[in-house]
Amino acid sequence: MITTINERVYALSTKTTTYLFEVLPSGHLEHLYYGPLLPQVTSDEALAFAQKRACECGNTIIYSDDDPDVMLENTPLEMSAEGKGDIREPFIEVIHENGSRTSDFLFQKAEILAKKDPYDTLPGSYGLAGNNHLVITLKDQQADLRLELHYYVYEDEDVICRSSRLINDSDETVTLNRLMSTQLDLTNNDYVMTSFTGSWSNEMNRHDTSLLAGKHEISSFTGTSSSRANPFVMISEKNTSEDYGSCYGMNLIYSGNHYEMAEVNAYGQTHFLSGINPRGFQWVLEPHETFEAPEAVMTYSHEGWSVLSLHMHAFIREHIVRGEWKHKPRPVLLNSWEAYYFQFNEHKLLSLAKKAKQVGIELFVLDDGWFGHRDDDTSSLGDWFVNSKKLPHGLKYFGEKIHELGMDFGLWIEPEMVNVKSTLYQEHPDWTLAIPHTPHSEGRHQRLLDLTRKDVVDHLEKVMSDLFSSAPIDYIKWDMNRIISDAFSPSLEASRQGEVFHRYVLGLYDLMHRLTVKFPHILFEGCAAGGNRFDLGILCFFPQIWASDNTDPICRAQIQENYSYGYPLSVFSAHVSASPNHQTLRQTSLKTRFDVATFAILGYELNLNDLSKNALEEVKQQITWYKQYRTILQEGHFYRTMQKQNDRQEYSWTCVAQDQSCAIGFTLQTLVHPHQPFHTYKARGLDPMKCYSFQNVSHKEDIRRFGDLINSQIPIHIKPDSLTQKVASQFVKLEGEKDYYASLSGASLMYGGICLKTSYTGTGYNENVRLYQDFDSRLYLMKAL
Ligand code: GLA
Secondary structure: OEEEEOOOEEEEEOOOEEEEEEEOOOOOEEEEEEEEOOOOOOHHHHHHHOOOOOOOOOOOOOOEOOEOOOOHHHOOEOOOEOOOOOOOOOOEEEEOOOOOOOOOEEEEEEEEEOOOOOOOOOOOOOOOOOOOEEEEEEEEOOOOEEEEEEEEEEOOOOEEEEEEEEEEOOOOOEEEEEEEEEEEEEOOOOEEEEEEEEEOOEEEEEEEEEOOOEEEEEEOOOOOOOOOEOOOEEEEEOOOOOOOEOEEEEEEOOOOOEEEEEEEOOOOOEEEEEEEOOOOOOEEEOOOOEEEOOOEEEEEEOEHHHHHHHHHHHHHHHHOOOOOOOOOOOOOEEEOHHHHOOOOOHHHHHHHHHHHHHHOOOEEEEOOOOEOOOOOOOEOOOOOOEOOOOOOOHHHHHHHHHHHHOOEEEEEEOOOEEEOEOHHHHHOHHHEOOOOOOOOOOEOOEEEEOOOOHHHHHHHHHHHHHHHHHOOOOEEEEOOOOOOOOOOOOOOOHHHHHHHHHHHHHHHHHHHHHHHHHOOOOEEEEOEOOEOOOOHHHHOOOOEEEOOOOOOHHHHHHHHHHHHHHOOHHHEEEEEEOOOOOOOOOOOOHHHHHHHHOOOEEEEEOOHHHOOHHHHHHHHHHHHHHHHHHHHHHHOEEEEEEEEEOOEEEEEEEEEOOOOOEEEEEEEEOOOOOOOOOOEEOOOOOOOOOEEEEEEOOOEEEHHHHHHHHHHOOOOOOOOOOHHHHHHHHHOEEEOOOOEEEEEEHHHHHHHOEEOOOEOOOOOOOOOOEOOOOOOEEEEEEEEO
16 A cells, blocks of 8 residues: 655555655655554654754765755665765766766656556566555756656565666766666664575575675676576574564566665665666667666565565565466476486487376476487577487477377477577577677577577567477476677667667567467476576566576575575476486485475476386375375465574475465485484474374385494395395385374474474484484475364
């Protein structure tokens, strides 16, 4: 809800939060408050929160003689500009034709609108309820420039989105050096900024940095939102935890270079900005043109990160993800990549597909290597016709075969790229981002097509449309495997080369928009060498994203847990792959690989033909189990419980059905700590008044886990790693421990928790002992009675 008090104070309220700002007599917008819901806001509140300015503050700049108490350097603002005394990082930076960089944007009008107007070029949130769109128009005092600040209030999800537009009403051409999406000025410096940085196969490492003085910047300059630094960040009071503390979550609906910056100024105030990365950015704004900045997403929780995440999850599920697949259960897929890489043929694929069907897979995905002459990654990107050596009967035939087996058919593409070794490149060498007559630096032997050009986007729309119509395709994995270097478009004049990164993203959005509108039934999955473009911009078009090329469950537990701070489980996928894992060579059990992948959109990515009969049976049971609970896992409320207990590194999660009738619990031990027999699992998010049954999902243990210890218990001697041991292990399985309670209140499960069966500590083993060693995990099921 948006309310206006005295025509000067604007209050934006969601179910549990209030955001407040005021128009100062000078025309600047003073930010007053963003925090827990204020039941009613009057001008007294505004007066109470407003900064008390009575006289000149040291050697700061006085804004004007008419406003002798306005010093922009230390006023919390909705928008900071260059040149009038505000020396913090600016929200906007404009260079006028005469070279001046000073801007002086003052309040002109405010409008409350019933709807969110669709942006022309950028994706954004949708589904806003009535009268929840506020537009503040500011006017520059030196040039005819209008700056619009847009606020969208999503009451039920406790989210406020902001964006901005600069409209050039003048007759002069101006250069925009930056236009941010949001600014949040907080009056103290007790905060910790949490960021999620990484690299290929090592996405989403969490870092907590105290904001005490100076600037802390999270940004990407890869041309993508990047695995180097995800645009989702949190700003929390010190000592915030999962269930306690005041915290803000910030994200950007954008897939290119982004920038999140927190600056603590000399007055101990914290100034936060988020938007397109100003590095490498410059936009020439001709008379009567508009530039729009992407939308930023903000939420606040005074009950710690769990609630913050729940807000973000609900918002993304409801107001970002769209189309036919929005709330549809996502199919369990099998992907051919780690099974065969480039070395496959029709026969191999079909035999894999048959096995897949037998274990319950619903979607068979043919990954890289099916087109052109692609036998490795040095050629053929751009030539989107079938590799007839590998698939002699064509794609249509192959897709139909998959359908005949009773599965959907999916295909991998990487439309934005071209190899020099391709027909496309030979025909259109000028269609790539490259500096003419200059050596080019490549990534994965490939170049980026110049999506700043409309004819290139038109070409891709045509080629992809033909491809999608040529075979029975139900799913597309859209990959993007290199970052941008040599950022130059030969089609743009010299003064516009600073627009290349952003224009590339606009071209990409145009292409994604055209294809997703044309093929609404196709389930698109985003991918960029794993999570190199995991962001809300992509999620406006594609309902899910491949979270990381790292399929090791121990790495994945961390990656998935950290994505979960800002993104719901329904938007990231996880696959059970082979052991030893291809990225880390770590060995883990099939159970652990599944238990981790189940807290995401589940898939498999391994050669099922290499699995034993027992393992195949286990996979079959896993998939049957997942299908039964996937609605909870994909659409439920997800909670993290702890990361560290004593010296143990342990993960503990709970996913609760929206109606609290059922919940799935998860625990994972990374490295075993000696002689720690007692572990407690605490559920979260249950109805404290309801009664639930509690049990662990049953599993069997392999006798080989005991190595030569087994000889102390049996009359014969079995050599470790011998054939005899292997054969014995196929026939003799140990039943895992059973933790079972017929009826416990939600309150006991959450507040007391379950002291689980004692863990194996080297002094005995029986059916009441839990083997919970390195890389072991458990799933728990709680059902309301
Ligand atoms: C990227 C993707 C992988 C796989 C390969 C194929 O690395 O992230 O999942 O599709 O490309 O080349």
